[in-house]
Amino acid sequence: MKLLISRRLPDSVMAAAAARFDVTDRAGDGPMTQAECIAALAEQDAVIPTLGDAFGAEVFASAASPRCRLLANFGVGYNHIDTAAAEAAGVAVTNTPGAVTDATADIAMTLILMTARRAGEGERMVRAGRWTGWHPTQMLGLHVTGKTVAIIGMGRIGQAIARRCHFGFGCRIVYANRSAKTVDFPADRLSLPEAVSTADIVVIALPGGAETNHHIDADVLAAMRPHAILVNISRGDVIDETALVAALQSGRIGGAGLDVYEFEPAVPEALTRMENVTLLPHLGTAALEVREAMGRMALANVIALADGEPLPNPV
Known part of the structure; x- marks a missing residue:
C-alpha cells in the first residue's frame, strides 16, 4: 500500500510506517496545497494528514474516483477535512482521540x-x-x-x-x-x-x-x-x-x-x-511521547485498513 505522510512524524513512527508501507515522506513543514491534496487522493492508498491540510469539498470534487481510501488524521481535530465529502467519495476519516x-x-x-x-x-x-526588585504590590x-x-x-x-x-x-x-x-x-x-x-x-x-x-x-x-x-x-x-x-x-x-x-x-x-x-505557538500536544502516541494511533488505522479490519478511530 502507498501511504503519504503529510509532515514528518517522530522517527519511531516513520520507521514503523516504512516497515509496513510504501511511504512518501513529504518535504516541508507547511500544510499541503490544494494540488497536493488532489494528487494524494488520486495516487495514494492512504494519507496521514494533519492540521491545515485542507481536504475540502472542492478537493474531493476534483479527484474523481479517488484511489485513496483513508485519511488517518494526525490529531483529534479534523475540521480541515470535509467529512461529508470524504464519505461521498468513499474515503474514511479517522483521528487520534485520547492520545492528546x-x-x-x-x-x-x-x-x-x-x-x-x-x-x-x-x-x-x-x-x-x-x-527593580520585589515589593508588596508588584x-x-x-x-x-x-x-x-x-x-x-x-x-x-x-x-x-x-x-x-x-x-x-x-x-x-x-x-x-x-x-x-x-x-x-x-x-x-x-x-x-x-x-x-x-x-x-x-x-x-x-x-x-x-x-x-x-x-x-x-x-x-x-x-x-x-x-x-x-x-x-x-x-x-x-x-x-x-x-x-x-x-x-x-x-x-x-x-x-x-x-x-x-x-x-x-x-x-x-x-x-x-x-x-x-x-503560545500551538503547543497543545508538543511532547515527544504524545506525538509518538498520536502517530502510532494514526498508523494503527492505516494498518487496519490494509488488513481489512474495522478502523479503530472513525470520526
Whole structure:
C-alpha cells in the first residue's frame, strides 16, 4: 500500500510506517496545497494528514474516483477535512482521540496560570532588565485557587482540565455543553451566557468545525466578568478574534491565554502588543511521547485498513 505522510512524524513512527508501507515522506513543514491534496487522493492508498491540510469539498470534487481510501488524521481535530465529502467519495476519516487529552489539558493549565499570574509579562520584564526588585504590590495577578472555572465543551479534554482545576486548585466547576455529563467531581451545567458570567476563568475546549465557528462572539465576551480571563486550547476560529481583541483593548475582560488562532500562524499584531495576553505557538500536544502516541494511533488505522479490519478511530 502507498501511504503519504503529510509532515514528518517522530522517527519511531516513520520507521514503523516504512516497515509496513510504501511511504512518501513529504518535504516541508507547511500544510499541503490544494494540488497536493488532489494528487494524494488520486495516487495514494492512504494519507496521514494533519492540521491545515485542507481536504475540502472542492478537493474531493476534483479527484474523481479517488484511489485513496483513508485519511488517518494526525490529531483529534479534523475540521480541515470535509467529512461529508470524504464519505461521498468513499474515503474514511479517522483521528487520534485520547492520545492528546492530558497533554492538551496541561497546556490549558499552563495558560491559566501564566495569564492569571502574569508570568509572561514578568519574564519579559526580567529579560529586558527592567526588574527593580520585589515589593508588596508588584505585578499583582489573579489567585487561581478556589476560583470558579467555566469549561465550554465538556468532552475528554474539557473534563481533564476541569479535573485538574477542581482537584488541584479547589476550583468550582461550571460548564456549558450540549448534553449533561456524568463526572467524578462536582460540576454545574449552565447555559453558555450563565457559565461565562459566573466564572473567573473561562476555558474553551470545543471541537472545531462549522457548528462552533465564532461560538465565542462579542455577546459571549460581553457576558464575562471584567476581571475574568479567557483560555483557548481548541481551535482558533471558535473565537471571533476581532471581537476578542476589542474586548481586551477596552478592558471588557481581564486577559487571555491562547494556544490557537483564527488564522494561524498569523497572529494579530494587537494581541502581540498586549501584556495581559499569553501567546503560545500551538503547543497543545508538543511532547515527544504524545506525538509518538498520536502517530502510532494514526498508523494503527492505516494498518487496519490494509488488513481489512474495522478502523479503530472513525470520526
